[in-house]
Amino acid sequence: MSPRQPILLVDVNAYLPPAEYKVKWELGQRLHRENDIYTEDEIRFQERVFERSGLHPERTYLPPSLNPRFVGVQPKTGKPKPRLVEAATEAQLVLCGALEGLLAKTGLAPADIDILVTTCSIYCPTPSLASMLINHFKMRPGIQSYHLGGMGCANGVVGVNLVRDLLQARPNSNAVFLTTEVTTPAFYPGHDKHRLVTNLLFRMGGAAMLMSNKSAAWAGRAKYQLAFNHRVHIGSSDEAYTAIHYGPDDKGINGVYLGKNVVTEASRALTKVMWAVGPHVLTPRQKAEFAANWVLDGLGKALQLDEHDLEPSRAVLRDYGNVSSSTTWYTLSYVETVRGVKKGDKVMQVGVGSGIKCGVNVWKDDMAF
Structure with missing residues (x-):
C-alpha cells in the first residue's frame, strides 16, 4: 500500500562489530575437530556448504561466545557457549x-x-x-x-x-x-x-x-520517502509453515531447521508480492520473467540485473554473512557508500523469511517532500 x-x-546505521570479532573459518573447523563437536562427515558437509556460500573465510563476525578466537581450540575445553x-x-x-x-x-x-x-x-x-x-x-x-x-x-x-x-x-x-x-x-x-x-x-x-x-x-536531511510497500504471508500452507522453523531435533537439541523446500516456498511468496509491487517498479517484460526463481542469480536474471547490480548483495554476504533481518539495510548502506544514490532513484527492498512471509518496500530518493 x-x-x-x-x-x-x-x-x-548498520552496526560494525569490533575487528577482533572477525571469525577465521579454518580455526573454527579445527575447534570442531579437536573437541569432537561434530563427526568428520558433518565437518566435510559444512566445508562443502561453506565453499558455495559466498562468505569470506576471514571477514565475517561472530561474538566471543561462538568465536574460536575467544573460545580457544584446546582439546575438550574449547567449546561454544x-x-x-x-x-x-x-x-x-x-x-x-x-x-x-x-x-x-x-x-x-x-x-x-x-x-x-x-x-x-x-x-x-x-x-x-x-x-x-x-x-x-x-x-x-x-x-x-x-x-x-x-x-x-x-x-x-x-x-x-x-x-x-x-x-x-x-x-x-x-x-x-x-x-x-x-x-x-x-x-x-x-x-x-x-x-x-x-x-x-x-x-x-x-x-x-x-x-x-x-x-x-x-526537510533536506531525510534520505528517502516510502513510496509503496506490500507484504504477503503464505503460512496457511503446511509446506510453507514448516519450511523454516526453530525447535528441537530428534535428540531434543534446538536449532533453526531449513527444509529442502525453502527455495520453492520462498519463490511462491516472492512471486505473489512482486505481482503487487510490479506496476510500481517493473517493466512488463520483467514481470513476465520474474516467476523463474527468487534466489540471487535467478532474481537478477528475472529483473535483468547484471553483475554490477548484484555486486552490493554479494559484497554484503561476503563481508558480513547472512545478518538476517538486517541484511537489506547493510546492502542499502553499501550502495550509498560505494555507489551513491541519485535524486529521483528508486530503491526496492525485498525480504523473505520464515512463515513463509515476504515483503517489498519501495523507497524514492526525492527530497521534494
Whole structure:
C-alpha cells in the first residue's frame, strides 16, 4: 500500500562489530575437530556448504561466545557457549551500538524518539529488547515500544509495515526501528544437517533506522520517502509453515531447521508480492520473467540485473554473512557508500523469511517532500 502521509527514512546505521570479532573459518573447523563437536562427515558437509556460500573465510563476525578466537581450540575445553548470559551481552552490544551510531549520524536525542520497534526472532528476553534500550538510553515514559519475535529474515522489510502504521496513527513523531538476530542462542551443536546450515551462514550484526512523519523537521536531511510497500504471508500452507522453523531435533537439541523446500516456498511468496509491487517498479517484460526463481542469480536474471547490480548483495554476504533481518539495510548502506544514490532513484527492498512471509518496500530518493 502507499502511505497516506509522507513517511520518511531519515537515515540508516548498520552496526560494525569490533575487528577482533572477525571469525577465521579454518580455526573454527579445527575447534570442531579437536573437541569432537561434530563427526568428520558433518565437518566435510559444512566445508562443502561453506565453499558455495559466498562468505569470506576471514571477514565475517561472530561474538566471543561462538568465536574460536575467544573460545580457544584446546582439546575438550574449547567449546561454544550459547548461554543466555552471553546472548544478553551480544544483544546489548549490537543494538546499543547500532542505535548510538544512528543518534550520532542524525543528531537525534533519546528523548526525541516517540516510537521504538525492535526485532529479533529467537532471542526474546523478559524484559524485552525494546525495554533494554529504553533503560540503557533512559528514554522518556511516553514512548511507544514494541518487540517483534519469531519473524525471521523477512522482518527487516516486513517490520516497516508496523512502523508505517504507527506513524500514520501518530502525527509529528519520530520512530526508530532496530533489527538483529542474536547468533549466540541460535548456535546448533547437534547433528541434523538441516539445522547445521544456519551455523555456517548466519553472522553477528544489526541495524538502526530513523523513520519519521515530521516532513518539515527533516526537510533536506531525510534520505528517502516510502513510496509503496506490500507484504504477503503464505503460512496457511503446511509446506510453507514448516519450511523454516526453530525447535528441537530428534535428540531434543534446538536449532533453526531449513527444509529442502525453502527455495520453492520462498519463490511462491516472492512471486505473489512482486505481482503487487510490479506496476510500481517493473517493466512488463520483467514481470513476465520474474516467476523463474527468487534466489540471487535467478532474481537478477528475472529483473535483468547484471553483475554490477548484484555486486552490493554479494559484497554484503561476503563481508558480513547472512545478518538476517538486517541484511537489506547493510546492502542499502553499501550502495550509498560505494555507489551513491541519485535524486529521483528508486530503491526496492525485498525480504523473505520464515512463515513463509515476504515483503517489498519501495523507497524514492526525492527530497521534494
